Amino acid sequence: MSEIKRIGVIRDINGPIVTIDLPGVRSGEQVKIGELGLFGEVISLRGQQAVVQTYESTDGVRPGEPAVGLGWPLSVELGPGLMGGIFDGVQRPLSKIALESGDYIRRGISVPALDRTKEWAFVPNPTLALGAKLNPGSVLGTVQETHTVVHRIMVPPGISGELAEITPAGNYTIETIIAQVLDRKGVTHSLNMYHRWPVRKPRPYVRRDDGISPLITGQRVIDTFFPQVKGGKGAVPGPFGAGKTVVQQQIARWSNADIVIYVGCGERGNELVDVLETFPQLDDPYSGHKLMERTLLVANTSNMPVVAREASVYVGMTMAEYYRDMGYDVVMLADSTSRWAEALREVSGRLGQMPVEEGYPAYLASRLAAIYERAGRVETYDAGIGSVTLIGAVSPPGGDFSEPVTSHTKDIIETFWALSKELADARHYPSIDWVTSFSGHVHTAAQWWHKEINPDWEKRRATALALLARDAELSRIVNLVGPEALSSAQRWELEGASLIKEGVLQQSALDEIDTFCSPAKQYAILDLAITIYKRGEALIKLGVPISELQNLPLLAKMRRIKSMYSSEQLEQIQAFRGEVDQAMESIRIEYAKQGEPA
């Protein structure tokens, strides 16, 4: 990465696409455009000429103005001070910028992502002695970044050697040299507490790790029905207003990840404002501090052209990988990959590339796959296991899941939580549709559930899904010929499915008790609903009229129990199970008596 700046000239401007003459310029290189010094990136080369996509509006920029090649690709700063930050799509710190340039971001403004003046209390790694062998990722020491996050200061990728010097514990800025590393060629590398990394290049790790650890979100329809694992790839497609934001916020807040990175590439500014206002107010249920202490937001501001959205996903992913390298489990939420794909489409259109499906370029699928490929659970160099789980919201126009972005995404991801407009209209939240959603992790997650919670988890889950499928079939018959056409057993199946839907799947994010449900409570509730159904099924076979079962007050209680008792009150749920057994058993005894000869 040369740091020598080269100066060229602007030839042509087409919206955010600018053609420049700049000898020696490289593909991917960062360029400053015009007198304003707008940020841009070289996306193609034609002889001496380079095509640049700018991240800011080019209004008022004229051919003939200078273009400066910076000599490095789009990269981010990685070091203490990221947590709690709100950055734009090219990692400029929005709160700092607001201080410097007011609410409206002045174009061409250049503010480093990390504060150069703030001092951090650095504690050297006590296991390191002078002469210790260091590799990329070796932990030199730690800094308490926020109340909740310990930031491991690591040797950057590409550097290895012997520890020649390390600074004692103390307060230092990120630019202070804290260690000297002597490499095999005799070159000394002076390391401070941050480094830069090009966003389009995945950060290295030792190897992929195939251990399984479910990402517990506390949401029953996710954890029990369509589970995700740490390091997994998922998508939440949904039509407008179906509840994408709430699903993502619930994951951010309740999942058992250490770090949350939210990348907002929304189209409507007000959605983003909503996120920027809500996240800082959320409390972290695990630490008692604010959720922002372990969260970082990347938001595209409305005065940046759509092409900046394209970069923002890579910027977010690189920071996610950095915390993964410290041994953390990171969840990255990208909202939405549809808007990201539209940015690709716009750039490719301006470049005159041949559109393939619905105007998207032929490389849409491979770009989507490449970004999802960066998710995963890995063995880090020095910090154990870390993971990045990537969950992309997809907003298909008109809710049509067959459009290119949704269908390509579906081929790449393993977990698909499809939001349904019908369910949302019926106020069934989360509106994750159990017919079209899927998870490729059910059998692997089952290993964890069977060991930690109950060996019957997979069986119970399958019974519930089978009941829901029967419900769809039987509802069609009811719609055609009316409920009288159904036998008592079939009507009881409908009742069972309704217990699953209302008692298990529905979960209000606004309900103080039910907003989070531990795995043990999830299983207890599912088991209850299925027990009631199975016991009732047996009674109906004995000849008990369905009306007698439908009048049982325990059905109403089953529907409410999720909100009556918290995850800590499992004994009460067990006690209710006892009541269910008793009530069903007394009906059985009564009917068995009636059947006996007088």
Ligand SMILES: Nc1ncnc2c1ncn2[C@@H]1O[C@H](COP(=O)(O)OP(=O)(O)OP(=O)(O)O)[C@@H](O)[C@H]1O
């Ligand atoms: N799990 C939930 N519990 C309770 N209410 C919910 C839940 N999910 C969604 N809602 C309700 O639905 C409304 C819309 O949800 P949300 O804002 O998440 O939709 P969206 O799909 O993100 O919309 P957009 O298309 O604008 O992004 C919420 O304001 C809330 O009232």
